[in-house]
Structures are given as C-alpha cells and as structure tokens.
Amino acid sequence: ALTGHKNWPEQWPEAQPRAEYDVVIVGAGGHGLGAAYYLAKEHGITNVAVIEKGWLGGGNTGRNTTIIRSNYLYDESAKLYDHALDLWENLSTELNYNVMYSKRGVMMLAHNVHDVQSFQRHIHANRLNGVDNRWLTPAEAKKFCPPLNIAPDARYPVMGAALQQRAGTARHDAVAWGYARAAAKRGVDIIQNCPVIAIRRGPDGSVEGVDTAKGFIKAKKVAVSAAGHTSVVMESAGVRMPLESYPLQALVSEPVKPVFPCVVMSNTVHAYISQSDKGELVIGSGTDQYTSYSQRGGLPLIEHTVAAICEVFPIFTRMRMLRKWGGIVDVTPDRSAILGKTPVKGLYVNCGWGTGGFKATPGAAHTLAWTVAKDEPHPINAPFTLERFTTGRLIDEAAAAAVAH
Numbered sequence: 101a102l103t104g105h106k107n108w109p110e111q112w113p114e115a116q117p118r119a120e121y122d123v124v125i126v127g128a129g130g131h132g133l134g135a136a137y138y139l140a141k142e143h144g145i146t147n148v149a150v151i152e153k154g155w156l157g158g159g160n161t162g163r164n165t166t167i168i169r170s171n172y173l174y175d176e177s178a179k180l181y182d183h184a185l186d187l188w189e190n191l192s193t194e195l196n197y198n199v200m201y202s203k204r205g206v207m208m209l210a211h212n213v214h215d216v217q218s219f220q221r222h223i224h225a226n227r228l229n230g231v232d233n234r235w236l237t238p239a240e241a242k243k244f245c246p247p248l249n250i251a252p253d254a255r256y257p258v259m260g261a262a263l264q265q266r267a268g269t270a271r272h273d274a275v276a277w278g279y280a281r282a283a284a285k286r287g288v289d290i291i292q293n294c295p296v297i298a299i300r301r302g303p304d305g306s307v308e309g310v311d312t313a314k315g316f317i318k319a320k321k322v323a324v325s326a327a328g329h330t331s332v333v334m335e336s337a338g339v340r341m342p343l344e345s346y347p348l349q350a351l352v353s354e355p356v357k358p359v360f361p362c363v364v365m366s367n368t369v370h371a372y373i374s375q376s377d378k379g380e381l382v383i384g385s386g387t388d389q390y391t392s393y394s395q396r397g398g399l400p401l402i403e404h405t406v407a408a409i410c411e412v413f414p415i416f417t418r419m420r421m422l423r424k425w426g427g428i429v430d431v432t433p434d435r436s437a438i439l440g441k442t443p444v445k446g447l448y449v450n451c452g453w454g455t456g457g458f459k460a461t462p463g464a465a466h467t468l469a470w471t472v473a474k475d476e477p478h479p480i481n482a483p484f485t486l487e488r489f490t491t492g493r494l495i496d497e498a499a500a501a502a503v504a505h
C-alpha cells in the first residue's frame with residue numbers, strides 16, 4: 101500500500117527485484133514507465149518490472165526542453181505523433197497528476213526560400229492528415245510572438261512561419277512521476293539504481309531475462325527503452341542497432357515575467373526557445389557533432405546557440421543564463437524511431453527518438469505496451485521497424501526534426 105504524508109502526493113514504493121516477472125522493461129524514462137502503465141491498465145499485465153540504472157526520469161525525460169508537436173511530414177509520422185498529442189490532451193486526468201500540458205503553439209521560422217518551400221510542403225501534408233498547421237506572414241508571426249525580430253536587414257530575416265497552434269509544452273518531470281505512480285498503483289515494480297548489465301538469451305535464442313547489478317531477473321519478455329544507451333544494451337543480446345548517440349544540450353536563463361507566449365524553433369539558425377511557467381527562457385539547439393555517451397557537451401555549441409537567439413530575439417541580449425546541461429540522444433539514419441519487435445524472440449525495442457521523443461511519450465508508451473502484450477505492433481507503430489534499414493523503406497524526417505543532428 102502507498103503511504104506518505106497526508107498532504108504530500110503519494111509516490112511509488114522503492115521496489116527490490118523479484119526472481120521473475122512476465123515483462124521486464126529496461127529504462128525508467130517516460131517511455132518505459134508509460135509502457136508499464138499501459139501494460140497494466142490496458143492489457144491487464146501487472147507482473148512487470150521497470151529496471152532503471154539511475155533514478156527514474158533522470159535520463160532524457162528529465163532533461164529535455166519539453167516541446168510537444170506533431171507537424172511531421174510523412175503519413176506514418178503524423179499518425180504516431182498525433183496519437184501522442186491525442187493522449188497528451190487528457191494525460192493529467194488519466195494519471196491524476198498535473199503534467200501541465202500547455203497548447204501555447206509551436207512556430208517554425210522560415211529564413212530562406214528552402215525553408216519556405218519545406219514548411220509549406222509540411223503544412224499541405226499535415227492538412228491531408230488532419231494535423232493543424234498553418235502559414236503565417238512575418239507580420240502575423242510577430243503578432244503571435246511579439247519578441248520576434250522581423251527586421252528585413254536581420255542576418256537571417258524571417259520570411260514567414262509554420263504555426264501548429266495545438267502544439268506546446270508540458271512539465272517533463274511530472275510525466276515520469278505521474279506514470280511511475282500510476283504504474284506502481286497497478287502493481288508494477290519500479291527498481292531504481294539497478295543497471296541492466298546484459299540481456300540473457302536461452303539455448304533456443306529467445307530471451308530468458310536480464311542480468312543486473314542486483315542479480316539475474318527471469319522474464320520471457322524484455323522491452324528495451326534505454327534511449328542513448330539502447331545500442332549498448334541491445335548489443336548484449338547480439339542485436340546491432342543503426343543508432344548513433346550524441347550529446348544534446350539545453351540551457352535556461354534567469355526567471356523573468358511572462359514575455360514569451362509560445363515556442364519558436366528555427367532549423368536555419370539552429371536554435372529554439374520557450375518560457376517555462378517559472379519564467380526561465382528554455383533554450384536549445386542542435387547536437388554536438390561527435391558521438392558520445394556523455395551527458396554534457398561543448399561550450400562552442402552553447403555560444404552559437406545564444407548568438408542565434410540574440411539575433412532572432414534582440415530583446416533577450418542582456419539576459420543572464422543560469423545553467424546548461426545535456427542528455428544522450430539516440431539518432432537513426434532517417435531520424436525516425438524504431439518501435440517494435442526484434443529478430444530475438446521475446447525482445448522488443450523502443451529507441452531512435454533522437455532529439456524529439458519527449459513529444460511522443462504517451463504514444464510511444466501506448467504502442468510499445470500494445471506490441472509487448474500482443475507480440476505484434478499496433479498499426480500506428482508497425483512502419484517503425486528495425487528492418488526498414490535493410491529494406492530501404494525509410495521514414496526520413498530530418499527536416500521535421502527541426503534541429504541540426
């Protein structure tokens with residue numbers, strides 16, 4: 101039973117591993133915790149353990165810049181990210197935890213003819229898929245976001261913008277905490293500070309369980325949702341993943357009064373910005389350009405980012421930055437996720453979300469749970485196979501990824 105201070109939100113018990121579970125999920129990020137929740141809630145599978153090497157939510161789920169949108173180009177992507185957006189709408193009620201989902205709008209800036217053509221192609225494709233996205237002139241973009249500099253003599257003048265009004269932000273920690281508490285209430289064990297050292301396979305090649313720092317845990321089904329470390333974990337099962345892991349950094353300013361009403365992103369100047377409910381400017385850009393499992397990146401990238409932000413938003417030139425940090429993003433060749441079965445019986449994988457998997461969290465979790473429960477992908481995640489990198493049926497979303505990586 102969950103206990104705690106009467107005025108304090110209930111948390112989750114500190115579970116210790118049992119000898120065997122029906123399902124083990126590697127990684128207590130939003131995706132892994134959410135998958136455990138939906139396994140219990142929608143499929144009645146509660147003998148589940150989520151194994152986390154650090155603390156739950158301490159990976160990219162707790163380190164991202166919280167942008168949520170679904171304005172991707174391909175039909176498959178629109179279905180996956182809009183499925184997530186549909187689940188975001190009611191997630192606070194579903195989890196009884198305020199995830200602070202805010203539909204403040206996400207505006208993608210165009211600074212050259214290529215940007216204009218690319219974003220207008222996205223807008224037309226989105227409309228065919230029922231995804232809200234519309235074109236704004238520079239003046240309309242400035243009306244929507246007053247701090248925006250639309251001077252024609254700017255280094256990268258704004259030539260227009262694509263606005264997804266339904267898009268926005270959420271409180272990333274609360275997503276992990278909400279899923280963790282709701283999953284634990286349904287009987288899921290969340291085991292923290294317990295790295296999975298290897299996935300163990302039996303004589304017939306199928307999954308037998310996982311070797312962890314706290315011993316072997318038997319399970320016929322193992323789902324890996326380890327983000328930047330997926331390639332390492334999957335290699336222990338003899339599965340080579342088409343992933344590269346990079347540091348992706350973010351930074352926040354000192355808090356100020358509400359001044360920035362939406363989210364603005366720019367592929368060309370490689371920066372994006374929003375303002376948290378506490379008042380900090382939340383800023384990010386592209387990945388460092390070297391592969392690494394480090395959760396920190398280089399200062400040159402931060403210098404480039406703040407220069408880009410000051411160019412597009414001169415009002416922020418004298419803001420002081422409080423802190424910067426990084427996470428490890430797992431990037432596929434086509435910048436789309438891998439979510440489904442693997443060549444190993446009983447082994448499932450959810451990865452490759454790169455710089456953009458926070459927005460997908462409820463949709464990725466929901467379809468991963470479906471895939472594990474039914475041993476078949478949901479129609480929505482069916483196209484996101486590992487095999488597409490041998491068949492060539494790629495889902496190239498590099499443009500929609502909206503940051504350089």
Ligand SMILES: Cc1cc2nc3c(=O)[nH]c(=O)nc-3n(C[C@H](O)[C@H](O)[C@H](O)COP(=O)(O)OP(=O)(O)OC[C@H]3O[C@@H](n4cnc5c(N)ncnc54)[C@H](O)[C@@H]3O)c2cc1C
Nearest residue numbers: 127129130131153159160161165167296427456457458459
């Ligand atoms: C700085 C930054 C900004 C970002 N901004 C955005 C954004 O604005 N919008 C957006 O959509 N996406 C964004 N992303 C990407 C997004 O954060 C991720 O794609 C998403 O959170 C991945 O969720 P997850 O649950 O798979 O990963 P994580 O939250 O990283 O969870 C994976 C977990 O697996 C654990 N793990 C790893 N190896 C092992 C092991 N061997 N044993 C046990 N546990 C293990 C890790 O400790 C981690 O807790 C950003 C990422 C970063 C780093």
Ligand SMILES: CSCC(=O)[O-]
Nearest residue numbers: 167384455456501503
């Ligand atoms: C880190 S980029 C954020 C996004 O993908 O919208």
